Amino acid sequence: MVDHIVDASEPRGRVDIQVGAGRRRRWSAVVKGRIVAESYAPGTVVSEVARRHDLSPQHLFAWRKAARAGLLSLPAEDAPLFVPVVSELRPAGMCVEAATRNGITISIEIGDAVVRAAAGVDPAWLRDVLRAVRATT
Secondary structure (H helix, E strand, C coil): CCCCCCCCCCCCCCCCCCCCCCCCCCCCCHHHHHHHHHHHCCCCHHHHHHHHCCCCHHHHHHHHHHHCCCCCCCCCHHCCCCCCCCCCCCCCCHHHHHHHHHEEEEECCCCCEEEEEECCCCCHHHHHHHHHHHHHH
């Protein structure tokens, strides 16, 4: 027994029909990199970039995370510059100990701490030292 019969001759509301690409799209690595680089531009709002490319902001944030982890490469001309390089000529006699060893050192300042690394230092060891210094400052 039927309690309620629907009359199909009357309009029942709005129906959206999407044509073209479905919601699950495939993005090439180049296009992903270009969109991520656009989202890193100064003054850019990530959700606006996502809307412009018909993406959800969460999807774009996942791509940005992948780019930071090195899983997605950004176009070279659009890659954000995170740290400026400052070169400074020092008068003779400064850092004599470092200069006598091999002549090449870099100084990394984190807060009040200064970490000096000589050429050929193990990158994994330097990374661990920088993480420890950053955790204490």
